[in-house]
Amino acid sequence: MKRRLAELIDLAGLTSAELARLERVHGFLLAAGPPAELPAGLLDPPETSEPGAVIVPLAARRPRRAVAMLIAATVAVACFGSGYLLANQTHASSTRVAQIVSLQGPRQRNSFASLRVGRADAGGNSPIRLTVTGLPPLATRARYALIIWGAGRPSAICGTFTVGNNGPTTVSFSVPYAITKTTRWVVTEMAAGAYPGHVVMTSS
Amino acid sequence: MGVAFSILRMASVCSDGELIERAGAGDRSAFDKLYRRYSRQVFGLALRRLGDRGRAEDAVQETFVSVWRSARTYRPERGPGAPWLYGIARNAIVDRSRARNEPAAEVPDETSTDVGPDERAEQAWTQWNVHRALERLPEREREVIALAYWSELSQSEVAARLGIPLGTVKTRTRSALMHLAELLEGELE
Numbered sequence: 001m002k003r004r005l006a007e008l009i010d011l012a013g014l015t016s017a018e019l020a021r022l023e024r025v026h027g028f029l030l031a032a033g034p035p036a037e038l039p040a041g042l043l044d045p046p047e048t049s050e051p052g053a054v055i056v057p058l059a060a061r062r063p064r065r066a067v068a069m070l071i072a073a074t075v076a077v078a079c080f081g082s083g084y085l086l087a088n089q090t091h092a093s094s095t096r097v098a099q100i101v102s103l104q105g106p107r108q109r110n111s112f113a114s115l116r117v118g119r120a121d122a123g124g125n126s127p128i129r130l131t132v133t134g135l136p137p138l139a140t141r142a143r144y145a146l147i148i149w150g151a152g153r154p155s156a157i158c159g160t161f162t163v164g165n166n167g168p169t170t171v172s173f174s175v176p177y178a179i180t181k182t183t184r185w186v187v188t189e190m191a192a193g194a195y196p197g198h199v200v201m202t203s204s
Numbered sequence: 205m206g207v208a209f210s211i212l213r214m215a216s217v218c219s220d221g222e223l224i225e226r227a228g229a230g231d232r233s234a235f236d237k238l239y240r241r242y243s244r245q246v247f248g249l250a251l252r253r254l255g256d257r258g259r260a261e262d263a264v265q266e267t268f269v270s271v272w273r274s275a276r277t278y279r280p281e282r283g284p285g286a287p288w289l290y291g292i293a294r295n296a297i298v299d300r301s302r303a304r305n306e307p308a309a310e311v312p313d314e315t316s317t318d319v320g321p322d323e324r325a326e327q328a329w330t331q332w333n334v335h336r337a338l339e340r341l342p343e344r345e346r347e348v349i350a351l352a353y354w355s356e357l358s359q360s361e362v363a364a365r366l367g368i369p370l371g372t373v374k375t376r377t378r379s380a381l382m383h384l385a386e387l388l389e390g391e392l393e
């Protein structure tokens with residue numbers, strides 16, 4: 001609906017120069033339209049690491065690797081199985097978003113991911129949706145994995161995915177984990193059967 | 205006196221450039237202020253350009269991660285902070301539209317449905333500035349502008365809704381427009 005300025009204010013007492021200025025502003029407002037309402041998931045700024053932070057690869061933690069791998073692989077099989085079964089039932093895009101987390105690669109990789117985490121359902125399953133940009137396609141049997149990181153090691157795998165030549169890639173999972181604002185996420189690159197692989201992206 | 209007070213209040217707020225410089229030095233609170241100041245505008249710009257809320261939300265995230273990463277490269281002598289941030293937002297949005305290999309959705313303006321890329325870019329920049337200026341208005345002025353322009357209520361209905369006389373609504377609207385004229389001085393030249 002286009003309104004004339006005279007319908008909105010009393011023009012009496014304005015000089016012609018003032019009137020011209022207000023008419024311009026009036027035109028700007030009509031053209032600009034209303035400001036967008038910020039979605040709930042964007043109310044808080046994204047998590048960030050130190051500017052230019054360097055990601056420490058998993059290979060640096062070799063002394064604990066065998067034990068960690070055994071525990072993580074067990075957790076992974078159990079969790080990924082349930083996550084996979086639920087993946088097609090619920091999606092973050094159709095659920096109220098509880099938080100959005102950004103993940104970054106090392107600066108030179110120019111990779112980026114946005115992770116939307118929906119509110120957990122009555123059964124405790126949280127829908128998540130990951131959109132990734134800047135990761136290269138992998139060899140045939142290799143996969144990227146989204147993993148929850150805790151106490152310096154992978155604690156649960158949320159799912160695996162591949163990317164094409166033209167990003168971004170969006171994947172959805174549903175995971176039965178307690179997710180909080182402090183949950184740390186990583187994306188790893190796994191050669192065939194080599195869980196958890198090396199970290200290519202991380203949240204702060 | 206009210207106008208003078210408002211301008212003083214605006215001047216006492218940290219400039220965009222100062223916030224960007226502080227963020228570049230690792231000051232998270234400055235980054236948070238920048239986010240609260242600009243996230244709605246970036247989202248509006250992205251939504252208009254991409255035509256999809258999910259992708260627009262991702263573009264906002266990507267924009268501010270880029271701001272955090274590159275704030276240390278900002279040089280105030282090259283220009284104020286708002287155009288610098290706008291440039292980052294625009295790049296993030298364009299990258300996102302190109303990455304999908306799809307033409308970007310552009311919601312046409314009612315006032316100009318047949319414009320070229322340069323004019324579209326100029327309109328987007330003006331819209332960005334208008335919304336930024338709105339954010340800087342006192343709350344009660346922003347409220348009457350929103351109701352007068354985008355609620356489809358008449359000024360009498362606005363008066364009834366706010367529980368104030370019609371004359372006050374009109375005076376407040378006029379005052380808000382004058383403030384906006386000051387804040388948009390560059391656009392009005």
